[in-house]
Amino acid sequence: MISQITYTIDELSSMKKYPKELFYIGNTKLLEKQKVSIVGTRRPNAYTKEFTHKLSQKLSQANICIVSGAAMGVDTISHKAANTDNTIAVVANGLDIRYPSINKNLIKDIESNGLMLSAYKEGEKARAYTFVLRNEIVVALGDILIVSEADMKSGSLTSVQYALDMGKKVYTLPHRLNESLGTQELVRKGLIEPIYDIDKFVNDLSPKDLNQSPIIQDEFLSFCSSSPLYDEAVLKYSDKVFEYELLGKIEIKNGKIFVL
Template sequence: MRKTQKLSPTELRDWLHLCRTENVGAVTFRQLLRLYQTPAKAIAAIPAMAARGGKRNLKLPDIKIIENELRSIKDRGGRIIASCEPDYPDALAAIEDAPPVISVIGDIAHSTKRCVGIVGARNASLNGRKLTETLARDLCAEGITIVSGLARGIDTAAHNASLETGTIAVLAGGVDKVYPEENRALYDKIAAKGCVISDQPLGLDPFSKLFPRRNRIISGLSLGVVVVEAATQSGSLITARMALEQGREVFAVPGSPLDPRCRGTNDLIRQGAILTEAADDVLRNIHKPRLQGVFSISEPKNDFEVPIDLLNNELQLIEIKDIIIENLSPAAVLVDELVRQCDLSLPLALTALLELELAGRVERQAGNRVALIG
């Protein structure tokens, strides 16, 4: 989404109102804006669209809750930045599913430097933590901003080593929710000298489904992501996959094949990640964005152009929604493939998908994919 101008207080309130509406994800948010031009018009249309998708009791967030969130973040010395505003990080704005808004405590200017993400095991070894600290310090000395997730282990080591030059912590819950609590002192230092970012409402405790969303922001802010010690089921591997999907470079520190914490990173190297032992391995490659990789996806299409009068074509839309539900499963498929296999009109199919998502029956995902919910 192109960044244009700073929003007025009313415009930012409407932007946040649409973003916090049930079943409105990042992809759907942009589709609604393309369709209705302004958040206020989109918000007015959502209840009827959700009803056509099968949900007749969708309630919009109370505007007082939205206004309170804006006041509360300001009281904490932070701010909310919309993805259309100049201060929104350029690298993050470039990804397909960029959060429509981010909450920020600290100086967002740290995101204007070259950023590198460092992630890895929570139960990191002493050697893993020491290497992370050295890597982070050496990268900072070259003007790099370190991005991580404030978790135990590798994240903590990366943040501690880069405090003096300013580090970015991305949280899974609200920007005010420190997790783990043992990192509160570190959180306070980052907020004072660096930047804390979240796309979630203020006061929201983190839970499992939010961590992949946090990971996509870490990789989205970064030119590349370094993985230090990750088991085969590690969330750090999700960050690596997202980085590749976003066209970012992936680096992995090799480890002993006898250490379960290193099996994921060793697998990444076998699959094409750059073997990393020192900062120079990163610095030599972050200027070379990689658009394809082992986790690569088809180039997404962002041309959601649906004439308003199509929304009145009820009979066709009802039939198309039934076809879509019948053909989808919880495993995501490309929208283009769904349209082609079912021989659907693209504009009508996109409108039907939008109504179904607002009703909470399907989920739009990055990479122009869609999946059935439940």
């Protein structure tokens, strides 16, 4: 079922203009996770396919959610390698349209297990200008951006510019001469960094407290550890919400509750 997001997603505040509307199908809890955006060419070479898959898979195994655009090529590889229960796909059309059609089964799986996002209402078809906003949303959601392969005139290079404008770090795979000339030029200029060791990269990026969850003292804090909606918490624990806020144990932000 297509629903509308009615609260502010903090990461999207870094965009030039926050989307007027956002629609979704799936698990919005993924928005609360650490996220990495991965984009690139629709026609990756064999090397890019192999290492984009390894990179996305290992990031996902480290409990990092993968964000991409559901397009052919690098996007598809990234979503699949992450497993559809740990990926967010942002599309340039209404969510009642599964586009591109070649990825309709992948999109169905993400609808069921992950999260589909769009800034466009039902019936809206993908056009050149809708991809521009889609790309900016993909970049904004991630803590960093990885462009695994892009030629000199690739649309993925506009995503790099979005990331740099937002102050995000951008990474790429190291390529051979005459391959991925767009990213190689950006590496030469010192604007983006190559990933030489995937395991070290993932380890450095992974949450340091991954296996050290804080000890929950009571049922209410346990409930709040998943950052529930404020209205939901008030309905279930009306007195404790105000008490714990006064005690400084929780924080209410953007319509959600966070444990401090």
